[in-house]
Amino acid sequence: MTTQTQPSRRGFITAATGGLTLSFLLPEINRLGELQAAVPGTVNTWLQIATDNTITLTIGASEMGQGSFSALAQILAEDLMVDYAKIRTVQAQPSVTSTRPVGASINTVGSSVTRTNFWKMRDAGAIARELLVQAAMNLKGDQTRANFIASNATVKHVPSNTLLAYGSLAAAAAALAPPSSAPLVPDSQFRLIGKTQTRIDIPEKVNGKAKYGIDIRIPGMVYAVIKHCPSFGGTLASQPTTPRGMLAVVPTQVIAGTGRGTEVTGAVNAVAVVGPNTWDTWQAVKSLNVSWNLPANAANLNNAKFMADADALLASATPYVAGGANPPGTLYTVESMGTPGTAIAASPKKLDATYTLPYVAHACMEVLNCTVNYVPGISCEVWAPTQSARAVLQLAMLITGMAANQIVVRTTYLGGGLGRKAETDFVSQAIQVAMAVRKPVMLMWPREQDFTRDQYRPMAKVHVTAGLDASANITGWSYRNVSPSILGQRGSVLGPKGDSQGIEAANALPYNFGARLTEWVSHPSPIPVGFWRSVGASINTFAVECMIDELAAAAGMDGYNFRRAKLTDPRWIRVLDEAAKLGNWTSPVSSGRARGIAIGTAFNSIVAEVVEISAATATGVKINRVSCAIDCYVAVNPGGIQAQLQGGIVHAINAALYGQQTFVNGAAQASNFNKSRMIRLQEMPQIDTFIIPNPGAADRALNIGGAGELGVPTFAPALANAYFKLTGNRLRGLPLFPGATMGGL
Amino acid sequence: MATLQLNVNGQNYAVNVSNPDMPLLWVIRDLIGLTGTKYGCGIEVCGACTVLIDGQREHACVFDASSAVGKKVVTIEGLSADSSHPAQKAWVANQVPQCGYCQSGVIMTVAGAMKAGHHGSEILSEVKNLCVCGTYQRIRQAAAML
Numbered sequence: 001m002t003t004q005t006q007p008s009r010r011g012f013i014t015a016a017t018g019g020l021t022l023s024f025l026l027p028e029i030n031r032l033g034e035l036q037a038a039v040p041g042t043v044n045t046w047l048q049i050a051t052d053n054t055i056t057l058t059i060g061a062s063e064m065g066q067g068s069f070s071a072l073a074q075i076l077a078e079d080l081m082v083d084y085a086k087i088r089t090v091q092a093q094p095s096v097t098s099t100r101p102v103g104a105s106i107n108t109v110g111s112s113v114t115r116t117n118f119w120k121m122r123d124a125g126a127i128a129r130e131l132l133v134q135a136a137m138n139l140k141g142d143q144t145r146a147n148f149i150a151s152n153a154t155v156k157h158v159p160s161n162t163l164l165a166y167g168s169l170a171a172a173a174a175a176l177a178p179p180s181s182a183p184l185v186p187d188s189q190f191r192l193i194g195k196t197q198t199r200i201d202i203p204e205k206v207n208g209k210a211k212y213g214i215d216i217r218i219p220g221m222v223y224a225v226i227k228h229c230p231s232f233g234g235t236l237a238s239q240p241t242t243p244r245g246m247l248a249v250v251p252t253q254v255i256a257g258t259g260r261g262t263e264v265t266g267a268v269n270a271v272a273v274v275g276p277n278t279w280d281t282w283q284a285v286k287s288l289n290v291s292w293n294l295p296a297n298a299a300n301l302n303n304a305k306f307m308a309d310a311d312a313l314l315a316s317a318t319p320y321v322a323g324g325a326n327p328p329g330t331l332y333t334v335e336s337m338g339t340p341g342t343a344i345a346a347s348p349k350k351l352d353a354t355y356t357l358p359y360v361a362h363a364c365m366e367v368l369n370c371t372v373n374y375v376p377g378i379s380c381e382v383w384a385p386t387q388s389a390r391a392v393l394q395l396a397m398l399i400t401g402m403a404a405n406q407i408v409v410r411t412t413y414l415g416g417g418l419g420r421k422a423e424t425d426f427v428s429q430a431i432q433v434a435m436a437v438r439k440p441v442m443l444m445w446p447r448e449q450d451f452t453r454d455q456y457r458p459m460a461k462v463h464v465t466a467g468l469d470a471s472a473n474i475t476g477w478s479y480r481n482v483s484p485s486i487l488g489q490r491g492s493v494l495g496p497k498g499d500s501q502g503i504e505a506a507n508a509l510p511y512n513f514g515a516r517l518t519e520w521v522s523h524p525s526p527i528p529v530g531f532w533r534s535v536g537a538s539i540n541t542f543a544v545e546c547m548i549d550e551l552a553a554a555a556g557m558d559g560y561n562f563r564r565a566k567l568t569d570p571r572w573i574r575v576l577d578e579a580a581k582l583g584n585w586t587s588p589v590s591s592g593r594a595r596g597i598a599i600g601t602a603f604n605s606i607v608a609e610v611v612e613i614s615a616a617t618a619t620g621v622k623i624n625r626v627s628c629a630i631d632c633y634v635a636v637n638p639g640g641i642q643a644q645l646q647g648g649i650v651h652a653i654n655a656a657l658y659g660q661q662t663f664v665n666g667a668a669q670a671s672n673f674n675k676s677r678m679i680r681l682q683e684m685p686q687i688d689t690f691i692i693p694n695p696g697a698a699d700r701a702l703n704i705g706g707a708g709e710l711g712v713p714t715f716a717p718a719l720a721n722a723y724f725k726l727t728g729n730r731l732r733g734l735p736l737f738p739g740a741t742m743g744g745l
Numbered sequence: 746m747a748t749l750q751l752n753v754n755g756q757n758y759a760v761n762v763s764n765p766d767m768p769l770l771w772v773i774r775d776l777i778g779l780t781g782t783k784y785g786c787g788i789e790v791c792g793a794c795t796v797l798i799d800g801q802r803e804h805a806c807v808f809d810a811s812s813a814v815g816k817k818v819v820t821i822e823g824l825s826a827d828s829s830h831p832a833q834k835a836w837v838a839n840q841v842p843q844c845g846y847c848q849s850g851v852i853m854t855v856a857g858a859m860k861a862g863h864h865g866s867e868i869l870s871e872v873k874n875l876c877v878c879g880t881y882q883r884i885r886q887a888a889a890m891l
């Protein structure tokens with residue numbers, strides 16, 4: 001292990017019964033997308049080689065379909081010199097600081113699991129391998145390393161032609177001091193990295209055995225169904241009477257750290273009805289008479305007001321003052337070079353456009369749920385489909401007052417996470433209900449609650465002005481994004497550059513813009529917002545790449561050639577070229593069709609997409625093909641990346657065509673899939689992907705990119721650009737077809 | 746209170762329900778304890794709850810449990826003993842599931858379509874299930890093998 005991640009020699013290696021255990025710390029990304037400082041002496045990942053030759057990787061990340069468990073096992077197996085299929089992965093449980101091998105959690109956000117752990121896993125595999133080889137050398141009394149070959153979970157002593165299984169060496173290896181580093185398998189000899197491997201979790205996802213949060217069943221358990229105040233910001237007016245046949249109606253309050261925007265700590269914003277099974281309880285919830293106090297500002301919590309506020313802030317906003325209060329409505333300057341205003345004013349061609357994006361729900365296929373078994377004074381066990389197991393542990397400690405060692409958090413499979421399950425509001429409610437009823441209880445959010453009580457992708461209005469000179473050079477670029485702050489709603493004090501999540505993918509763009517100004521303004525809407533697949537990139541890439549297309553059209557140039565001429569980063573150009581090639585950009589499109597292109601970045605990866613469409617009407621469009629190229633620097637499992645890109649593109653299609661949440665008096669209007677259309681299989685375009693090949697020799701100093709969220713950002717602008725080509729109509733608002741509903745099956 | 750005699754995956758169950766209108770989905774999941782069949786929308790839009798009843802595809806979230814009395818219910822757990830149904834094999838071979846939550850319903854829809862005599866692209870026109878993870882392209886590849 002590299003020295004900064006190695007807690008201590010003693011903590012690093014332990015002679016656990018049954019073999020060799022390497023324990024180490026994988027760095028964690030917090031919910032703000034930043035690397036967390038390691039707590040000295042802590043570990044969160046265990047590699048165990050047992051004397052019976054089983055190899056177990058115990059790891060705290062969450063599996064929500066992105067295949068991160070499999071990818072980590074794949075990386076480890078490469079340098080450990082074992083068969084990937086031999087590695088058993090085990091979900092770790094979180095601990096706060098314990099070094100015991102009970103597991104700690106790793107927040108699973110920011111497309112981070114594979115990319116941030118690549119080198120750590122490789123080092124761990126290599127160090128373990130060298131320990132086993134050293135044990136073999138000692139056993140054979142031969143200290144010439146070149147006489148030993150590790151492969152296929154055995155060490156071969158070449159001169160004597162003996163094979164020693166890893167398991168037989170594990171106990172002896174455990175007594176050795178681990179080297180601080182060990183040679184890695186050269187890229188040219190990779191057996192696994194860069195080669196598609198099957199995912200470990202798939203077999204139990206085709207036979208009903210995979211256990212998601214909602215599938216937890218405990219003897220004697222009861223079922224709770226949540227009902228929030230229909231309006232954000234509302235609170236319970238009086239305790240409802242418990243319906244016949246039900247056990248209880250438990251008021252639940254907003255616990256510190258779990259409420260956003262309108263939902264303030266201590267407010268009782270929901271009740272949970274507790275009963276014998278989901279259905280009867282849900283029926284009782286539906287007919288439960290609850291009186292709520294609506295927030296005083298309820299009339300302001302509606303779309304017209306949000307848009308009017310955004311327009312006003314696009315026109316004028318108060319600049320950030322260091323050390324000032326900087327209330328919502330503050331203008332933050334993210335980057336400024338030259339004076340774009342003057343440059344644009346002096347340009348022969350001036351462009352001015354405003355792009356509008358709605359609030360969008362996550363709508364994970366598995367609704368929010370959490371199961372808790374609380375035994376007063378003894379223990380509290382929590383099962384949750386969570387992306388933030390350690391936050392769940394800390395929350396359980398806060399609410400129950402118990403010590404960390406009295407609490408067990410079990411991360412289940414997630415039926416989709418999408419950023420929503422990084423939040424813990426639903427967990428806090430389940431714990432409160434369990435403490436009230438003192439029985440094992442599952443709390444479930446019906447789909448209607450899941451849609452209407454989300455922490456949404458923020459709405460945004462983005463105003464862009466730009467100028468072109470006579471030779472089609474961009475003379476100036478001025479960009480202002482007004483959107484509610486995700487970090488602000490989580491208590492972050494914003495610095496001079498505002499919300500990093502709000503402005504990501506809009507600044508430091510490798511385009512030759514001439515003078516440039518990038519600004520972000522905090523919108524005052526208190527509707528809860530959160531991390532939605534690709535976060536700010538999903539907003540900014542739409543505005544940036546639509547405007548680039550408008551500039552290309554104004555310059556009379558093809559969208560691909562224009563971008564190619566303005567891009568300054570060779571990696572971006574390569575990605576653009578590959579997407580164009582894959583999407584047959586330069587060949588004529590068949591009649592009735594048109595193509596659009598866009599490029600962007602998120603989580604250290606660069607992505608470009610070509611979207612080909614036809615049959616545009618006032619209510620829809622046929623998406624024929626999407627061609628996507630990605631440079632994520634190192635691609636561990638290309639098949640997995642392809643699946644993630646395909647999934648991300650579908651996610652983006654749903655959002656770009658139909659996705660939005662609107663509000664009337666603080667009440668969200670789309671309450672189920674029938675009111676928020678998504679595509680079905682019959683509308684699925686052909687998606688082709690191209691992954692820029694791994695570099696010959698990867699460099700530790702260069703950042704590996706994510707893939708899980710990367711299909712999303714460039715789709716909407718490429719679609720809008722194609723729509724313009726097909727129809728001559730420039731659509732600057734998402735979704736393209738608001739209000740679309742979806743019929744039954 | 747009523748007691749319903751149900752046959753699920755070849756096994757007989759006597760379940761006590763407060764109301765015989767309780768949808769089969771919740772009887773299967775909460776009262777019988779087979780959790781492979783999923784809740785997604787509750788309004789017959791997503792297909793996550795698809796089961797076979799006397800070989801027909803039904804959406805368990807809106808199917809009264811009492812209407813299943815005297816019929817044979819098959820859930821994902823009962824599709825095969827060892828994941829050997831051709832759809833299950835095709836799903837593994839094509840690495841279809843991502844989060845996997847919708848896939849019980851998708852596979853049961855495909856199995857029902859196969860039972861009805863459909864193949865390949867005919868199966869696909871029957872699959873209206875929602876997959877928020879967006880696995881549709883691999884569903885297509887997998888179904889093409891059937």
Ligand code: FES
Nearest residue numbers: 785786787792806
């Ligand atoms: S849960 Fe039955 S169709 Fe969605």
Ligand code: FES
Nearest residue numbers: 844845847876878
């Ligand atoms: S695989 Fe996740 S919803 Fe379909």
